[in-house]
Amino acid sequence: MPDDPHPIQPPGSAPPDQTATGDQSPPRNLEAEEALLGTLLHNDRAFEYVEQLRGSHFYVPVHGRIFEAARGLIQQGRRADAVTLKPQFAKDQALAGIDDYLERLVHGAMPPEAARQYGEIILDLAQRRSLMEIGARIEYNASDVRVESSAAAQIEDAEQRLFEISEHGKGPGGPQPFVSGLTDAIHAAEMAYQLGGKLSGVTSGLTELDDLLGGFHRSDLIILAGRPGMGKTALATDFARVASKPETVIPREEDAGKQKGIVAVFSLEMAATQLANRILSAETSISSESIRRGAINDRDLTKLIDVSKDLEELRLFIDDTPAISIPQLRTRARRLMRTEHGLRLIVVDYLQLMTATRNHNSRVNEISEISQGLKSIAMELNVPVVALSQLSRQVEG
Numbered sequence: 341m342p343d344d345p346h347p348i349q350p351p352g353s354a355p356p357d358q359t360a361t362g363d364q365s366p367p368r369n370l371e372a373e374e375a376l377l378g379t380l381l382h383n384d385r386a387f388e389y390v391e392q393l394r395g396s397h398f399y400v401p402v403h404g405r406i407f408e409a410a411r412g413l414i415q416q417g418r419r420a421d422a423v424t425l426k427p428q429f430a431k432d433q434a435l436a437g438i439d440d441y442l443e444r445l446v447h448g449a450m451p452p453e454a455a456r457q458y459g460e461i462i463l464d465l466a467q468r469r470s471l472m473e474i475g476a477r478i479e480y481n482a483s484d485v486r487v488e489s490s491a492a493a494q495i496e497d498a499e500q501r502l503f504e505i506s507e508h509g510k511g512p513g514g515p516q517p518f519v520s521g522l523t524d525a526i527h528a529a530e531m532a533y534q535l536g537g538k539l540s541g542v543t544s545g546l547t548e549l550d551d552l553l554g555g556f557h558r559s560d561l562i563i564l565a566g567r568p569g570m571g572k573t574a575l576a577t578d579f580a581r582v583a584s585k586p587e588t589v590i591p592r593e594e595d596a597g598k599q600k601g602i603v604a605v606f607s608l609e610m611a612a613t614q615l616a617n618r619i620l621s622a623e624t625s626i627s628s629e630s631i632r633r634g635a636i637n638d639r640d641l642t643k644l645i646d647v648s649k650d651l652e653e654l655r656l657f658i659d660d661t662p663a664i665s666i667p668q669l670r671t672r673a674r675r676l677m678r679t680e681h682g683l684r685l686i687v688v689d690y691l692q693l694m695t696a697t698r699n700h701n702s703r704v705n706e707i708s709e710i711s712q713g714l715k716s717i718a719m720e721l722n723v724p725v726v727a728l729s730q731l732s733r734q735v736e737g
Contacts (some may be wrong), residue, residue, distance in 0.1 A: 406442070426439055482494060545582030561727065577618050581619050603683075626640050
C-alpha cells in the first residue's frame with residue numbers, strides 16, 4: 341500500500357487504515373477525514389462542531405481543498421453539498437472524477453454531532469505531524485554548527501513554534517452563556533468587598549489611583565503615556581515593586597491566602613541593574629544618583645544592605661532584552677506563567693522600542709500592530725499589562 345494514496349477511489353472501495361505510525365510515517369486517518377467531509381456535505385449543520393478546523397489540518401491535500409470550499413460556502417450562508425461544490429473544481433484537470441468522489445463521501449455521512457469527534461481526531465493528528473516537523477527542524481539546526489542562531493535562540497524559536505501549535509486550531513472563543521460572565525463578575529465583586537470595597541485588581545500602590553481604577557484588572561491593557569523625562573519609568577517601576585511584594589494581596593487569585601505568580605518587567609530602555617537601583621532608591625529614600633555614584637556614607641551603605649535583603653523576597657523578574665518583539669515577549673511571559681505559577685502583572689518599558697513582526701509603510705501602523713499584540717497577550721494570559729508610551733515633544737507646539 342503506498343504511503344500517500346490518491347483519495348479519489350472507485351465507489352465501494354474500502355479506504356485504507358492510515359492511523360498506524362510504526363514506520364515513522366506521518367500520522368493520519370483517512371477514514372476520519374472522509375467521514376467528516378461526507379457528514380458535512382450531507383448536513384452543513386455539522387460545521388458548527390468543527391469551526392476550529394482549517395484545510396491545512398487535513399493530511400490529504402484534496403480533502404483540505406474540499407473542506408475549504410465547503411467552509412467558504414457555509415460562511416456565505418449558502419448550502420455546501422456535492423452539487424454546489426462541483427463547480428468549484430470543474431476547471432481543475434487534476435481532479436478528474438471529483439464528482440463521483442463527492443457522491444461517495446456523502447454516502448458515508450453520519451449524524452452531524454459525530455463531526456465533533458472526527459474533527460478532534462483530524463486536529464490531533466495534524467498537531468502530531470507538526471510536532472514531527474518541529475522535532476526534525478530542531479535536530480537539523482542543533483547539529484549544524486554553521487547555523488548562525490545560538491542554542492538559546494533556537495530554544496526560544498522552538499518554544500514559539502510549540503506555542504503556535506497549541507494555539508492553532510482553538511479558534512475563536514465563540515458565544516458563552518451569560519451566566520458564565522455573571523459568575524465571574526460576582527466573584528470579582530466578592531473579592532473587592534472582602535478587601536474593603538475599593539480594590540478588585542492588582543494594586544498600583546497609589547491610593548487615589550486605586551480608588552479611581554479599582555487596581556489593574558486582568559486582561560486589561562493600560563497605556564501610560566508621557567513626554568521624555570516626565571517619570572514614566574519611575575512610576576511603572578514603582579507599580580512593579582509594589583505588586584511584586586509577597587504581602588501584596590492579589591484579588592484575582594482563587595486562593596487569596598496562598599500568594600502565587602510574579603511580576604514581569606520587560607525593560608527595553610534600561611538595564612536590569614538600573615531598575616534595581618531605582619527600586620533600592622524608592623525603598624531607602626536615598627537618591628538613585630547617589631547610589632550610582634557611590635556618594636553615600638556608612639549609614640546609607642548599611643541601610644542599603646539591610647533593605648536589599650528584604651528586596652530579595654520580591655516576586656519580580658526583569659527582562660532587559662533590547663528591541664524585543666511581540667512573539668518573543670509572549671513566549672517568555674508564557675514560560676514565566678508556567679514555571680512561576682502565574683503572572684500578577686506585566687510591565688513594558690516602552691512600547692516604541694519594541695520590534696514589529698511585519699514591515700509597515702508608516703510608524704503609526706507599526707505601533708498599532710504592537711499595541712494589538714500587547715492587548716492579545718493580556719487577553720490570552722488573563723493578566724494586566726501596563727505599557728509605557730513615549731510622546732513626542734513636538735506636541736508642545
